[in-house]
Amino acid sequence: MKKAQIRMFETIAVLFIFILLIGFGLVFYSRMHSQGMFDRREERYEKHAIEVAQAAVSLPELKCSSYNTVVSDCIDYLKAEAFIEAVSQNPGLKNEYYFDLFGYSRIEFREIFPGGSVFVIYDFVPEDIVSRSTFNTPMSLYYPSRRTYSLGMFTVEVYEI
Amino acid sequence: MAPKKGVIEVQFNWIFILIAGALILGFFGAVIMRSRPIAEDMLAEPILTSMNAIITSTGISTRTAMFVEIPEEKISFSCERFSVGAFSQPIPETNIVFAPSETEGSFLIAWAFDFNIPHHITNFLFITSPDKRYVFLDPSNSQEVQRIYDLIPSHVRKQKFSTQHFSVDGSSETRIVFFSSAGMPSGIQHDVQDGISAIRVDTSSNKVYFYERTDSGIVEKEADYFGDAMLLGAVFSQDFEDYECNVRKIIKKINVVNRVYHRRTARLQQAYPAYCYYVPNHFPHQITSLSASLPQLINSKNLLEQYSRELDKRSCPPVY
């Protein structure tokens, strides 16, 4: 009887340890998996900031052009002014039309030379922000009426809710 | 008498092993079954990301075909969304995409085409796959049709015939594009079925006709186009509804861009002397339908092209 009991206890001990090992394995796997998912999510938001910036500067409504020849890294001041006015007068443009493209983000141009003006081209900042990703690049602002290029910084900030 | 204790013990042992083994196998089997759809969804995620980048045209130069490698997953497109498996993403209203309803295979062909009137409005994105065939039929063998045909990249499976008869073998999905103002031959209409679609293009009136088979026979649906980009859009669109949906997006984009140019031109008009002839009304921005506004758009395009040459001669800043 005692021998059988010992045998049973041995078997139960082995099973217990086996289940413990399985449990550790599951914890490993889920930890690795969630870490991987978190990294992918972060990478996606960084990519999104770059995509929003590229989409904004390539919009015909903003970019500099001369008879359809594109001037890279440049925003036309008169177009930007008209764009900002159109978006402010028509909430549907901001809340739906351009939201599809830019999402929760803030796009601004800060002039460095000659002046120090700041133009907020698009602004849809959510109330609850989990994280943000920022993309900065120098850019020209072209004044067609004077035919001059000023120097500034183009900033895109993308928000995660 | 042989002891019976050992016999019973062995049997119990085996029963115990069987139950434990079944439980363990069942447990792992359940884990595998539950993680399989998760793995499939994880496969969809990078496809969605790369398709999204392509659709927002961040990675495509215009008029250059790009091969997009995709895993062997079915991708479905509509005017407003695209989906991979159970996951779908919206196509932004600012983006015009002409794509087949479904593609399957290891790669897609994507190319962007600029839409100018004459100022740049947007880029259209055309998506197709190597198994889709595009057949141009041009009985008059005109240079205009050849020019349009040459706009399509050579990687796209295309053919051109100077005839109005064409026998379809049905081995691959085919879109027949027939150029004529006189009507679609009944032979081609008869060929329209699942996997074979046809459109007729009348370049003299800027009209395109979609032919669809219904229960009551072949139905002809008329639409307008403006410029090469929209004509190619008709060639690559799924059907009349898909084309019209994209036309609505195009009209909205024209209005938005023209509104900006309208105001910009007004400012230039104030800043420069009268010999720099700036006319804000050359940028109509309250278009509601293409058919109603087509003459106005064509007229504005011609005027803008004419005046831009004059502005250039007078050293005035470009109007667009």
Added chain:
Amino acid sequence: MKQKKSQMEIMGVAIIVVLLILGLLLFLRFSSVERPATLKEPFQRAELASSTLNTLLRTTTGCGRSSVAELYQDCVGPQKIFCENSDGEKISSCEYANGFVRIALMETIGELKRHYDFRVSHGSDGVVVYQIGDCGNFVDKDSSRYIIAGTEQHIAFTLDICG
């Protein structure tokens, strides 16, 4: 004998458990290490170099509405353009352009806390007209180069963003 056999079995299982726990601890240790720079970093650096140079050279300065590129063309060429500095003194196009570039780079790339090297050279010998920066011994860098025609020889502008 049987007792020793089962003891050996339990010992074996215990050793496996200990090894697995050690493995788990090692994994937890290494999984909490900070990830290296993501894809945004190298892309931003390359993009930053090219857009900064592009933007800088076309900027209209306060010296007779000449652009930075035009000032350097005059600097390595006829030297007919004279500018005024902030004190109202007359200075050459070279001096003005160098000062402008120094401040512009400080307020753009410098504000982003990036290291850079900017160099203007002309001719096939690459005679350096102006150089500024602090890339030093940084190995990781992305460069952008822009060449324009001078009156006699070409002028090359190079901007390295490093780190």
